[in-house]
Structures are given as C-alpha cells and as structure tokens.
Amino acid sequence: MSNERLRAAMAGRGWTYADLALRVEVDPKTVERWVNLGRTPRRAAALRAAEALGDDVHALWPALRQPRAARAVSPDLVTLYAQRSDVPVSVYVDLLAKARQQIDVLVYAAVFLHEAYPRLNDLLRERAADGCAVRIALGDAESLQVKQRGREEKFGHGIEPRCRLALMHYRPLVGVPGIELRTHGTTLYNSLYRTDGEVLVNAHVWGVNAYGAPVWHLRRSGERGMFDTYTESFAAVWETAWPVEG
Structure with missing residues (x-):
C-alpha cells in the first residue's frame, strides 16, 4: 500500500x-x-x-x-514507549485525575502538558482540594545545568525560555493549599510524572530532545523496585530545590 x-x-x-x-x-x-x-x-x-x-x-x-511491547524484566514495568511523543496526553491526564494521595512532577520545563491540556492547573487544584499533595519541581532557567542541557540537545538557549514559560504556567498555583512549587538546578537524568503508585519516567539521552527519548510507565509492585528508585530520586532533588514565592 x-x-x-x-x-x-x-x-x-x-x-x-x-x-x-x-x-x-x-x-x-x-x-x-x-x-x-x-x-x-x-x-x-x-x-x-x-x-x-x-x-x-x-x-x-x-x-x-504504536508503543512497542516490552519484555517484562521488572514486575513494576507496565508499558515501554519508544519516545515521549508516542505517549498520548490522555495517559498523563488520566494518571493525574485518579491520584488520591500524591502527585510529583520533576522536569526542566515540559510545557507540552499545558499546551496539550490547558486545564492542567484546574485539575491540579481539584486534586489538591480533595487532599492530594502536589509537588512540582521545574528547572531553574539561570542554572548552569539547564544551559548545559540546551547545548547538549542542540537547543541552544531555547530551553531557558521554556523553563521560564513553564514557571509562568504554574505560578498561579503558588499559595494554593496542598500545592508546592519549586525550582531546581540539578542535572536532570530523567523527567518524572508520579501519581500515587505509578510513575512515567522520561529517560534523557545525550543529544536528544526529551520528546524523542524513551518513556517507561511503572507501577509499584513491592518494596525496593524500580518505582521506589525513581520516587527516592525525586525526594532527593526536592530537598535541594528552592520554593517559588508568590
């Protein structure tokens, strides 16, 4: 054909x-x-x-x-996507919508979420109002690590304004009970989108924009699995991050 x-x-x-x-x-x-x-x-x-x-x-x-089927090398692995652009936005939205206890987002910018789903802030407010703890960690546009990532991905200075744009998107959430917003300057090996016992991990590959790098969907099946490894990583970065003031 x-x-x-x-x-x-x-x-x-x-x-x-x-x-x-x-x-x-x-x-x-x-x-x-x-x-x-x-x-x-x-x-x-x-x-x-x-x-x-x-x-x-x-x-x-x-x-x-179409995502390719992954060989189940870990009981935590649900789905493997060859690149982030293969993940339907509905996957992110559905995960956020069903969260009851915890939402953690660790990225540099990830402005694609607000662009694809303009109700993102409203959804996060709704989850927080129902008692869900929401933590968002964005890249500090002035940090050396963000600037270095731009050079590595051949993005030049493009990633820095995207970090500022992401902060602009999320800033209306500052001061909302149950929601914390911080910026970080760590070397970001993976972007994380965690809700309760599930997490989407966007692995970063040198020289490749995040949308072209793999994503694995993990679900916690027991202690000390892949899910715990990534949630502990989030916690470590969160401790180094700076609160965004209103």
Whole structure:
C-alpha cells in the first residue's frame, strides 16, 4: 500500500525522491519505497523527514505511534514507549485525575502538558482540594545545568525560555493549599510524572530532545523496585530545590 500522505507532502513542496533523500541523508530508492510500498522508516529518519516537510511524523507514518511491547524484566514495568511523543496526553491526564494521595512532577520545563491540556492547573487544584499533595519541581532557567542541557540537545538557549514559560504556567498555583512549587538546578537524568503508585519516567539521552527519548510507565509492585528508585530520586532533588514565592 502506498503512502499517499507522504506523496502529497512531497508534491506540495515540489520535491522528488532525491530531494527528500538529500535532506534525510538516505538513498533515493529508500524514499521511493516509503512512498510506493508504504514502508515505515526508522524513527530517526522519519523525524528528519517530517521536520524537513513541515508535517507531523505520526500523520505521515501512523505505525510509529504504536508503543512497542516490552519484555517484562521488572514486575513494576507496565508499558515501554519508544519516545515521549508516542505517549498520548490522555495517559498523563488520566494518571493525574485518579491520584488520591500524591502527585510529583520533576522536569526542566515540559510545557507540552499545558499546551496539550490547558486545564492542567484546574485539575491540579481539584486534586489538591480533595487532599492530594502536589509537588512540582521545574528547572531553574539561570542554572548552569539547564544551559548545559540546551547545548547538549542542540537547543541552544531555547530551553531557558521554556523553563521560564513553564514557571509562568504554574505560578498561579503558588499559595494554593496542598500545592508546592519549586525550582531546581540539578542535572536532570530523567523527567518524572508520579501519581500515587505509578510513575512515567522520561529517560534523557545525550543529544536528544526529551520528546524523542524513551518513556517507561511503572507501577509499584513491592518494596525496593524500580518505582521506589525513581520516587527516592525525586525526594532527593526536592530537598535541594528552592520554593517559588508568590
């Protein structure tokens, strides 16, 4: 089956197989197979092609949206996503909505949550009003670690304003009973989205933007498992973080 969406995207730019191949750094025959045979490229090549075409990678290749099944090497492991962009926003929202005791978020910015779900602050207020303790730790835009991450991910100074934007999104929650907001300057090895006994871990890979790095969904199955490892990591960072004043 041919890939008509890809064919149309290329036609819209007046590109041949060779034109797209040059930008993606593959053989023109490879692009031809993507179009005429409906082949799905490797994720890295698909991302480069989508960026070059100005199109959505999952619209061009829907198969890349499906999370791959993970071999259960840990009883805590629920699902493994090849990259953060594969995780539906509904997964984050559903986890937050069912939290009853604890919500912990450790990120540098993660502004995609507010952008994809504008009611995020309202949801956090609702959870706090029902007795759920909410802790949000954002990256300090002035910290050396944030600036270094920008260089490593080839983001330049882009990550610093995103940290400031994230703080702007969450600042209305300062002073809300049950919600604490802090900034941190740690080297962020993983972004964490924890609710009660579950956590989404966005692993960070050198030179890769967070949306392109893997995410594993963990559920606590017992003491000293993977879930506990990450929640203890959050606690350690939280102790070093600075409260955001109103």
